[in-house]
Amino acid sequence: MIRLNNIHKSYEMGSSSLHVLKGIDLHIEQGDFVSIMGSSGSGKSTLLNILGMLDNYDNGTYHLSGNLIANMSEKKAAKLRNEMVGFVFQSFNLISFKNAMENVALPLYYKGVPRKKRNLIALEYLDKLGLKEWANHMPNEMSGGQKQRVAIARALISQPKIILADEPTGALDSANSYEVMDILREINDDGITVIIVTHEHDIAAMTSQIIRLNDGRIHEIIRNGELKQFQKEYIHGLETA
Amino acid sequence: MFDIDIWQEILATIKKNKMRTFLTGFSVAWGIFMLMILLGSGNGLSNGVAANFMNDAVNAMWIWNGETTIAYEGMKTGRPISFQNQDQDIVSKVSGVGASSGRYFMGNTRYSYGKESGEYTTITCQPALRDVENLILNEGRFINQIDILQNRKIVVIGTDIKTALFKDSTALGEYVNINMVPFKVVGICSEPGSTRNRNAYMPLSTAQMIFNGSNKIHNLALTINASTLEESQAIEEQIRTALGKKHKFDPKDEGAIGLYNKLENYIQTMKIFQAIKIFIWIIGIGTLIAGIVGVSNIMLIVVKERTKEIGIRKAIGASPSSVIGLILLESIMITTIAGYIGLVLGTGLMEMINYFMMQSAVPATDQSETIFMNPTVDINIAVYSTLLLIIAGAFAGYIPAKRAASIKPIVALRDE
Ligand SMILES: Nc1ncnc2c1ncn2[C@@H]1O[C@H](COP(=O)(O)OP(=O)(O)OP(=O)(O)O)[C@@H](O)[C@H]1O
Ligand SMILES: [Mg+2]
Numbered sequence: 001m002i003r004l005n006n007i008h009k010s011y012e013m014g015s016s017s018l019h020v021l022k023g024i025d026l027h028i029e030q031g032d033f034v035s036i037m038g039s040s041g042s043g044k045s046t047l048l049n050i051l052g053m054l055d056n057y058d059n060g061t062y063h064l065s066g067n068l069i070a071n072m073s074e075k076k077a078a079k080l081r082n083e084m085v086g087f088v089f090q091s092f093n094l095i096s097f098k099n100a101m102e103n104v105a106l107p108l109y110y111k112g113v114p115r116k117k118r119n120l121i122a123l124e125y126l127d128k129l130g131l132k133e134w135a136n137h138m139p140n141e142m143s144g145g146q147k148q149r150v151a152i153a154r155a156l157i158s159q160p161k162i163i164l165a166d167e168p169t170g171a172l173d174s175a176n177s178y179e180v181m182d183i184l185r186e187i188n189d190d191g192i193t194v195i196i197v198t199h200e201h202d203i204a205a206m207t208s209q210i211i212r213l214n215d216g217r218i219h220e221i222i223r224n225g226e227l228k229q230f231q232k233e234y235i236h237g238l239e240t241a
Numbered sequence: 242m243f244d245i246d247i248w249q250e251i252l253a254t255i256k257k258n259k260m261r262t263f264l265t266g267f268s269v270a271w272g273i274f275m276l277m278i279l280l281g282s283g284n285g286l287s288n289g290v291a292a293n294f295m296n297d298a299v300n301a302m303w304i305w306n307g308e309t310t311i312a313y314e315g316m317k318t319g320r321p322i323s324f325q326n327q328d329q330d331i332v333s334k335v336s337g338v339g340a341s342s343g344r345y346f347m348g349n350t351r352y353s354y355g356k357e358s359g360e361y362t363t364i365t366c367q368p369a370l371r372d373v374e375n376l377i378l379n380e381g382r383f384i385n386q387i388d389i390l391q392n393r394k395i396v397v398i399g400t401d402i403k404t405a406l407f408k409d410s411t412a413l414g415e416y417v418n419i420n421m422v423p424f425k426v427v428g429i430c431s432e433p434g435s436t437r438n439r440n441a442y443m444p445l446s447t448a449q450m451i452f453n454g455s456n457k458i459h460n461l462a463l464t465i466n467a468s469t470l471e472e473s474q475a476i477e478e479q480i481r482t483a484l485g486k487k488h489k490f491d492p493k494d495e496g497a498i499g500l501y502n503k504l505e506n507y508i509q510t511m512k513i514f515q516a517i518k519i520f521i522w523i524i525g526i527g528t529l530i531a532g533i534v535g536v537s538n539i540m541l542i543v544v545k546e547r548t549k550e551i552g553i554r555k556a557i558g559a560s561p562s563s564v565i566g567l568i569l570l571e572s573i574m575i576t577t578i579a580g581y582i583g584l585v586l587g588t589g590l591m592e593m594i595n596y597f598m599m600q601s602a603v604p605a606t607d608q609s610e611t612i613f614m615n616p617t618v619d620i621n622i623a624v625y626s627t628l629l630l631i632i633a634g635a636f637a638g639y640i641p642a643k644r645a646a647s648i649k650p651i652v653a654l655r656d657e
Binding site for chain 2: 049052054055056074075078079081082083086087089093094095097098102106107109110111114115154158
């Protein structure tokens with residue numbers, strides 16, 4: 001599904017250049033539930049943005065469902081994003097002058113779904129996330145957890161193959177964080193690939209695969225079996241702390 | 242792309258951003274409104290002055306006799322020049338001279354009909370005078386060529402004379418005594434732009450025969466065919482030369498004959514108005530540019546403000562063209578509606594002023610020389626300037642919108 005081969009990415013800043021991703025090789029299969037961890041500045045967000053075609057890479061190859069993602073026109077990238085991926089951001093990124101339902105319905109607008117129909121579908125998704133009564137509220141009338149659930153509904157409505165979430169729980173308290181993670185788990189149970197970036201071990205421990213980045217390289221990948229070990233170590237770490 | 246959805250999307254955006262919409266709209270509406278008022282006032286001014294000129298034919302010329310002021314071929318200054326019938330032929334032969342009428346002044350003459358009588362001015366003339374002075378015939382006819390040839394004793398009287406002598410009874414076909422000589426009334430006339438219609442018109446040949454016996458004339462009224470100041474001055478020059486040759490005076494002698502060239506005056510005045518019009522246009526274009534700059538500025542700010550929103554839209558699948566379309570259509574819609582409002586208010590105000598001027602002009606029976614008339618704007622100019630503003634607004638929005646639409650979504654999303 002996702003196939004990264006020796007991906008490099010640098011940011012140009014005036015005369016100097018910052019080499020952020022230094023050769024990433026990665027396979028992610030359809031239906032995986034992946035978290036990306038690593039210290040601040042290690043390139044997690046950069047990697048996720050490349051996966052979501054929000055940003056381009058300098059070297060290497062990126063195949064998404066067999067398509068090479070490189071030198072695409074913005075138009076084609078927009079179409080692929082619309083069909084393939086749903087984004088959930090740390091800062092929600094809802095459109096402030098649209099109510100919850102309109103925000104959720106927006107991806108369908110770009111798919112060409114008629115207004116009445118897309119609003120109905122949006123209501124369905126809001127209902128799934130327990131936000132039916134909030135459909136007509138503006139983003140600034142909602143709590144962080146509610147906003148993030150609206151954002152998730154928006155990411156889901158176009159029935160993407162992948163959900164990309166950059167620190168989806170970063171702005172939420174633990175109760176809300178777990179709620180969001182439960183939702184993401186359910187989404188993953190439906191067969192959608194979910195990739196999240198997180199700092200928090202307990203959040204990462206809820207996924208089935210952890211990718212640890214260190215200084216622009218993949219430091220280690222902890223998979224299912226080892227994950228039990230990771231969880232044990234983590235809980236042990238908590239107990240000793 | 243032009244489905245109802247995009248309009249609903251735009252309408253929703255406008256509804257949620259009232260201040261921004263108002264500012265854009267106001268700057269457009271104001272620009273168009275001011276332009277309409279400026280152009281309307283300019284038109285009103287020049288229409289008013291042009292109408293004053295129309296009281297006589299604009300190409301009218303009057304020539305009258307005087308005394309020499311320049312010594313010529315050994316003759317002293319102060320020699321009186323007098324015109325005869327032949328002088329009219331001389332002037333008529335000058336190329337560019339149209340219709341002409343000789344005039345012989347009889348001074349005040351006593352008109353009587355039955356018991357009524359009064360003193361009125363008698364103008365003796367030929368048929369062409371009607372065209373030169375734009376006389377309005379209310380009843381009957383004016384003097385014709387047969388009257389001249391047969392020295393008919395007929396008269397065309399002004400409306401005031403008719404009222405004074407005949408009251409409500411018909412005057413046409415009746416005989417009035419003019420200095421005790423009976424003349425048949427064939428027409429009743431009035432002068433444009435005048436409240437005093439106390440002149441009577443009589444065939445020149447008849448007057449010369451009955452009241453004077455000679456072939457003397459005092460004055461020539463004529464029309465000339467010229468379209469430029471230079472042409473009309475050349476005709477004037479030729480007339481002076483022709484008459485100078487006949488009466489032996491220096492063609493440069495301004496005193497020997499008097500000459501009033503209305504066309505020259507008209508052209509000069511129109512030149513001034515041309516200048517005023519150009520001035521108004523410059524101010525108008527300035528206003529328009531101010532409007533365009535206003536719209537451009539707001540569009541720049543709008544695109545800047547919406548960068549993040551654009552990033553979000555792109556992240557969830559908006560194509561660059563849909564982003565550009567969204568911003569441009571919004572701008573075009575606002576400028577069109579606002580431009581239309583400015584147009585309606587501006588032209589409406591000028592039409593209203595026009596309406597009230599027409600109303601108040603009625604009781605004054607157009608005796609006053611109005612300097613302001615029909616202050617309205619050519620609808621084409623109004624529509625074109627609105628279109629220009631709309632296009633400029635769209636263009637001003639297009640460049641930043643295109644830039645915003647083509648940057649990487651992640652850059653747009655990062656914008657705070
Ligand atoms: N647009 C940019 N221009 C220049 N440098 C950038 C840009 N975006 C990120 N960087 C730099 O690249 C490096 C990696 O950034 P990235 O956002 O991927 O880190 P991260 O792992 O997500 O960190 P964090 O946990 O703090 O979010 C950082 O040093 C950052 O300063
Ligand atoms: Mg980050």
